[in-house]
Amino acid sequence: MAESRSALVVDDERDIRELLVMTLGRMGLRCDTASSLADARNQLQRNRYDLCLTDMRLPDGSGIDLIAEISQKHPETPVAMITAFGNVEAAVEALKAGAFDFVAKPVDLAVLRDLVRHALEIDHSRRGSPDVVASRLHGQSPAMASLRQTIAKVARSQAPVYIAGESGVGKELTARTIHAEGGRAAGPFIPVNCGAIPTELMESEFFGHKKGSFTGAHADKPGLFQAADGGTLFLDEVAELPLAMQVKLLRAIQEKSIRAVGANAEAIVDVRILSATHKDLGALVAEGRFRQDLYYRINVIELRVPPLRERREDLPGLSRMILERLAGDQGRTVPHLGEDALAALQDYPFPGNVRELENILERALAMAEGDTLDAADLQLPRLPPPAAASPPAGGDPRTLDPRDTSTSALPSYIEEIERAAIQHALQENRYNKTRTAAALGITFRALRYKLKKLGID
DSSP states (O other), rough: OOOTTTEEOOSSOOHHHHHHHHHHHHHHHHEEESSSSHHHHHHHOOOOOOOEEEEEEETEHHHHHHHHHHHOOOTTTEEEEEEEETTTTHHHHHHOOOOOEESSSOOOOOHHHHHHHHHHHHHHTTTTTTTHHHSSSSSSSSSHHHHHHHHHTTTTOSSSSEEETTSSHHHHHHHHHHHHHHHHTTOEEEEEEEGOGGGGHHHHHHOOOOSSSSOOOOOOOOOEEEEEEESEEEETTTHHHHHHHHHHHHHHHHTTTTTTOOSSSSSOOOEEEEEEESSHHHHHHHTSOOOHHHHHOOOOEEEEEEGGGOOGGHHHHHHHHHHHHHHHHHHHHEEEEHHHHHHHHHOOOOOOOHHHHHHHHHHHHHHOSSSOHHHHHHHOOOOOOOOTOOSSSOOOOOOOTTTOOTTHHHHHHHHHHHHHHHHEEEEETTTTTHHHHHTSSSSSSHHHHHHHHHHOO
């Protein structure tokens, strides 16, 4: 680290100031100190700092006030809060006020050094660049512009981020962008689908295990937290975690340390937590199915990724980008999307969002013979009408008159409803047939039969 880097240490305890100054000095930082809010404000008026560390309680006020001021007046300066051990509420409050991260007293020097390293590794020239973020999250709609602006802000923080949104909207892409735009970009990004890990293996998968700790543990195995050390751990479908695992996860996040199954001691891990689910996590908390303390801990900052139907103006550009990528992978000419095809896409509700759009265009590209894709090439699924509305009369199964009791019309109408329900369930469960069958309340064998009968690939 360059000698020109500087830090401001704000604490009313002299021994804490000396410890921090000594540690940061060994990392190549020049340090100024302050013992009060007033002193810190004076220092900030005279100097520019690459990092600020402030205590929570100061003689003339709260460190939260200082964090808010620095975030507003000196946004280029990352600020971290020093909190009392176990004071989770203060840590969350500091992160919401704009703190980069927090460290608990007594200060663990290894944790402190990791914090400082990440704060100084943020590339200010790259952070918040619209071009960089836009290359990952395509779209010029107001909803996407707002999302990119928020990502640019949260990327420079170490605060946990909860990403909400329907299946297929791009929650993992959002998480990867947050990681790539922040100070942990050089570290690993480890995504994990919490719903795909068997309950009995969760603790071992997350925290690792020691050889001989249980039957089948033939060697030491690092867990997901160790794999993400120095980077980001993305907990997708976090709502699927059982309550017992939620307790262990909460402790790992709070203490920044984990204990492998069968280990005698804890190990410090330096991990930023990002999480996501398509479910209503707040409702699950109210129902007692998700711990409230963990909810507040992972939901310090909430990002909502809009569904595709709320940003239809992005469809032309998004479709073109997807077709360019698909055609490039296949080494063929990029096809043109006809006006009737584009109109059909604009009218379609996309229950599977961007992921469904990609599947539709990939299928169309494989089936089309010319260089222009028309509406027929898209083979858009025929969704049933809203349950509350009576379909208008007509011979097409999508427009069946409820008064029409002919034996030919009714089965085809029911078949269309069944097809749409199964396709939607497949998309909701990421095409996992076992979970899809469970969600539909039928056996796996029954689902396999219906897929074959309805011609669903």
